[in-house]
Amino acid sequence: MIKVGIIGGSGYTGGELIRILLNHPNAEIDFVFSTTRAGKQVSSAHADLTGLTNLEFTENVNLTVDLVFLCLGHGNSTNFLNDHSFSNNTKIIDLSNDFRLNDDAVFQGKEFIYGLPELFKSKIQKAQYIANPGCFASAIQLALLPMAKAGLLNEDIHVNAVTGSTGAGVSPSGTTHFSWRNNNVSWYKPFTHQHLGEINESLTSLQENPGKIMFLPIRGNFSRGILATAYTTFKGSLEDAFSLFQDFYKEAKFTHVTKEPIHLKQVVNTNQCHIHLHEHENTLLVTSAVDNLLKGASGQAIQNMNLMLGFEETAGLNLKAGVF
Template structure:
């Protein structure tokens, strides 16, 4: 059994991470750190865990755990690691955007590997520290990586994606309030979303030219999931595109190519990504769907942990969606 610590366990990603680790046969949660809820039951913040655990939040950190997950707001992970020196053999998996870009991969001799298993599985297995990808970045990259590797992204790529309200985090804002979000849809951060940097670096990692990426994120009036549609010029046939994608993901445990159009209910509450391809004249439409809190955050973090410690990649992540 490996001992795990969670920093910032009162938010959505922290709650999902606790749920997954409680059901992971090779992991014991050593502590869940929270400055605002120290001494309170974990189930007081995550009511779905009532009866499943007697864990309480703590304000103390065990610096010698085997793995620590940072579920902090963007910009706070760097500060926390500068103030807390974990043991040399402690693996660090950060769920913020602090270390995702190449220019930010190193902090005090700690080198972070970008943790997208479908792209860097073998590198992750040898890594000490992981920068977990963003949720939008995960859905979009999984939809475009096969084309990038084949050198078929040399034209403009247009992406439109919608995410559930949990993508905005627990803290209330004017656009996450129920009376605003319900029966409503809107875009935000058009063409400037913070995940564009990591997406671009991954698509460029194959050394092939890539066209400009135009990304329009949308707020949906539901709680969980991301449905992303990307389209670009493609000279090949639909069958050729399917062969390309199936070949790229032939050893991927959680990414699957669907012959039928996909929808969010297929993947919500799972660590899976479903992809569908559609050809119209000279344009290829790629649709990808994930759960933003699991494959887009906590589930992918556990997947990375499994790879680092040599466990079965799907251990603790064999979750079923509810499509009805």
């Protein structure tokens, strides 16, 4: 059993990590760090864990722990690592955007590998430091990577993706509280979302100068999950497209291509990504669905941990969707 620490355990991603790790066959939680809830039981922030664990939040950090997850706000992981020096043997998985881009990947001599298993599995297996992908970035990249690998993203790619309110984090804001979000839909950050940088870097690692992504993020009136639709010019047949995608993901443990139309409930509460293809007049529509807190964050972080440490890739992640 490896010893694992969680920095920032009172938020949504920290809570999901705790839930998975409590039932992981190869890992044990050593500490859950929180400055705002130190001394309180973890269940005080995550009520569904009542009776399942006696873990308490702490302000003490074990700097020699086997692996640590950083679940801090964007920009705060660098500050935390400046203030805390983990041992040279400690593996780090960061869930913020601090180290995702190539220009930010080396910090204090640590090289962070971009943690998208469907693209960089072999690098992740050898890595000590991982930059976990963003939620929108995961859904959109998984929808587009096979076409980039085939050099087929030659024109603009139009992406519309709707996300649940948990994507905005646990701290309340004007656009996340129930009275505003319920029975309401709105767009935000049109064409400028911060995840575009990491998406473009992944695509260009497969295809030089891919088409421009025109991304419109949508706030949904539900709690969790992302449904992304991406469409661009495609001159092959629909069967050609399915063959392309199925071949690309033939070894993927959690990404599945289906000929049946998909919906969000299929993947919520799981680490799965489901993909469906539809063709219309030389335009290919790719729909992808993920849980923003799992495949888009904490579940993918555990998947990366499994790969880094040589565990079964699916360990702790055989989770059930709630489709009814």
